[in-house]
Amino acid sequence: MPFPYQRLRRLRQNEGFRRLVRETVLTPSDLILPLFAIGGTNVKNPIESMPGQYQLSPDNIVKTARQVVELGIPAVILFGIPDGKDATGSGAYATDGIVQQSVTLIKETLPDLLVITDVCLCEYTDHGHCGVVAGQTVDNDATLALLAKTAVSHARAGADMVAPSDMMDGRVAAIRNALDDDGFKHTPIMAYAAKYCSSYYGPFRSAVDSAPKFGDRRTYQMDPANSDEALREVALDIEEGADIIMVKPALAFLDIIRRVRETVDLPVAAYNVSGEYAMIKAADQLGWLDGRQVMLETLTAIKRAGADMILTYFALEAATILNG
Ligand code: PBG
Ligand code: ZN
Secondary structure (H helix, E strand, O other): OOOOOOOOOHHHHOOOHHHHHOOOOOOHEEEEEEEEEEEEOOOOEEEEOOOEEEEHHHOOOOHHHHHHHHHOEEEEEEEOOOOOOEEOHHOEEEEEEEEHHHHHHHHOEEEEEEEEEEEEOOOEOOOOOOOOOOOOOOOOHHHHHHHHHHHHHHHHHOOEEEEEEOOOOOOHHHHHHHHHHHOOOOOOOOEEEEEEEHHHHHHHHHHOOOOOOOOOOOOOOOOOOHHHHHHHHHHHHHHOOEEEEEEEEEEEHHHHHHHHHHHHHOOOOEEOOOOHHHHHHHHHHHOOOOOOHHHHHHHHHHHHHHHEEEEOOHHHHHHHHHOO
């Protein structure tokens, strides 16, 4: 029935009505905090283009992880900044690597906190690519064994879940087989399935010094112009054994989150990436918008689009507000 019988403003007139009809409710349980692990003790290096984020030594990672638990956030995801880099990214799968050390320390101290590890080589290779390089190209098949080795070393250190972000073909199957062979058949894989070649990763790459030294990532990460292809990536990762499907970045790809949500029956994660965080922080610092409100609106939009969980540098800040 049309106006004046129907008036949609009736259910917007106060917070009680608005709460009753609210379709999307963000909670701390939806969030995963990314953390950057670096060697040493008592290290807390601010990341310039990501205000409020730091490179943390394992002791400080545990301190932050304790806050994560207190705020009711179920998980963190770890990235590593190794002491040295080489052609094959050996720091990624070193038994005493920085991620391996940090995982073990967190699990010893906070056994109920889920620790997810990012599985990739770009933070550990001297050329900055996500795989091993042959001439000017990234060698897909030669990379698979190293990714599998990395995932197994994370699981051995105590990781609850591994998250391959390299975008090599066949990596989910390679990791699944390696985990199963090593006795980790219950360790899930969160696959960065639809991962786009995005300029929104800029602040992250300066945080871990992982920008490619030659070329770019367009031969393995997805073209931002494509949407059907995301469904092919997702379908293959599921066939290969992925347990959770990720779309990355989030904000410029809300249509992809929605399409993936409507296509698959697995949990969907979205990565609210470094550049999305930096934009809000920068505008807030300039006084050009209300960063706190824009943060909540953004995270709600990502959930409304279809994400079951959100990897976000805002996790601590958002959970503090959501807990009242
Ligand atoms: C590593 C990786 C990247 C991000 C997560 N894992 C960078 C990249 O692919 O270049 C980006 C995260 C962010 O921007 O917050 N492959
Ligand atoms: Zn990478």
